[in-house]
Amino acid sequence: MGFATAQQFITEGGKAIITGRSEETVHHALEKLGENASGIVSDAGSIKDLMNLRQQVRKHTEHIDMVFANAGFGKFFPIENVDENHFDELFNTLVKGPFFTVQQVLPLMRKGGSVIFNTSVATEIAMPNFSIYSAAKSAVQSFIKTFAVELTERGIRVNGISPGHIKTNIFNNTGLNPEQIETAVNGIILTIPLKRQGEPSEIASAVLFLASEEASYIHGAEIRVDAGISVIR
Numbered sequence: 474m475g476f477a478t479a480q481q482f483i484t485e486g487g488k489a490i491i492t493g494r495s496e497e498t499v500h501h502a503l504e505k506l507g508e509n510a511s512g513i514v515s516d517a518g519s520i521k522d523l524m525n526l527r528q529q530v531r532k533h534t535e536h537i538d539m540v541f542a543n544a545g546f547g548k549f550f551p552i553e554n555v556d557e558n559h560f561d562e563l564f565n566t567l568v569k570g571p572f573f574t575v576q577q578v579l580p581l582m583r584k585g586g587s588v589i590f591n592t593s594v595a596t597e598i599a600m601p602n603f604s605i606y607s608a609a610k611s612a613v614q615s616f617i618k619t620f621a622v623e624l625t626e627r628g629i630r631v632n633g634i635s636p637g638h639i640k641t642n643i644f645n646n647t648g649l650n651p652e653q654i655e656t657a658v659n660g661i662i663l664t665i666p667l668k669r670q671g672e673p674s675e676i677a678s679a680v681l682f683l684a685s686e687e688a689s690y691i692h693g694a695e696i697r698v699d700a701g702i703s704v705i706r
Contacts, residue, residue, distance in 0.1 A: 474591065474641060475543040476502055477673035478680045482539075483509045485681065490533055492517070492526075492544065517544035517570030518562065527577045537581050539684040542571035542613075543591040549602040560605055567609035572616065584628030587684040590617055592695060594637045597703040614695065621693035630692045632683045637699025638662070639671040667700040 479489035483506060491506070492515040493499040499512035511533040515522040530537065545567050548559060575588055582588075593610040595603050614633065621631040638661050649657065662668060679698050682688055697703055 474636065474639060474673045474676045475541065476506075477677040478541055478543070479506055479510060481674065481677040481681055482684075483507065487538075488534075490530060490537070517574065518566035520565075520569065520573065523570065523573040523577060526574060527580065530578060530581060535581065536583055537578060537586070538583075539587040539589065540575060540578050540582070541589045541591065541680055542574050544570050544574075545591065547606055549606060551602055552604055555605055563605050563609050564612075567606070568612045571613050575616075575620065579624075579629075582627075582629055586627075586629045588620060588624065588629060588631045589680055589683050590614075590620075590631075590633040592617075592633050592635045594635055594697070594699045594703050596635065597697075617695055618693055625692070630683075630688075632688070632691055632693065633695040634676060634679050634683070635695050635697045635699060635703070636676050637671055637697070637702050638665055639673060639676060641673065665700050665702050666705045669700070671698060671700060 475491065479491050479502075482489050488509045488511075489506065490511045490513065491499065491502055492513045493502065494514070494516045496514050499514055503510050503512045513526070513529045513533075515526055515529065517523070548563060550559060571590055575590075590613050592614045593607075595607040596611045596614050600607070614635075617631055617633040624631055658670070662670060676698055679696055683691060683696065
């Protein structure tokens with residue numbers, strides 16, 4: 474979703490700075506995005522990397538207009554199998570990551586800027602094995618309101634995107650093999666009202682809208698991009 478968003482902003486004439494945990498991942502993305510993209514190797518789950526983010530961004534620009542706090546991954550376990558490492562790993566990346574990413578780049582944002590958090594349909598639908606992931610995303614959901622009230626005086630709008638089941642690599646770190654992942658995805662598709670997964674570009678379009686002047690009166694809101702799964706049963 475982050476890559477698709479950067480790609481769409483560049484297509485619309487903008488420039489993008491992306492982050493990734495490994496140099497290989499960032500380099501591969503930049504090769505596809507082209508000359509209007511810059512990259513920073515930064516782990517959203519590492520407080521050391523997050524505290525260095527502003528300095529790294531300043532190597533590319535003194536001002537940014539929009540930040541999409543999107544980094545994340547999924548690991549899903551039954552309640553009895555959750556340990557402290559699983560809990561901390563998810564909360565470090567999904568909660569600390571967005572919070573401190575925005576905190577660190579705020580001094581580079583001017584009036585008219587936009588902050589967009591990436592939440593999840595998991596905050597609206599109770600799913601087995603999702604207890605820690607859902608809790609972490611619910612914390613991010615709360616940031617939309619609290620950041621909005623604090624940043625209003627600065628003229629910075631804060632909103633969120635709540636994706637449904639999107640074609641991403643979210644299952645890659647679950648420990649499932651490709652066959653198991655395919656089975657899981659096929660089972661999920663049966664529950665989606667439109668009977669398909671969403672495309673990352675469909676999330677990117679929603680982010681582009683929220684960051685645009687067309688959304689100038691939208692503040693403190695969360696837009697669901699989930700094919701209706703959170704409201705249609």
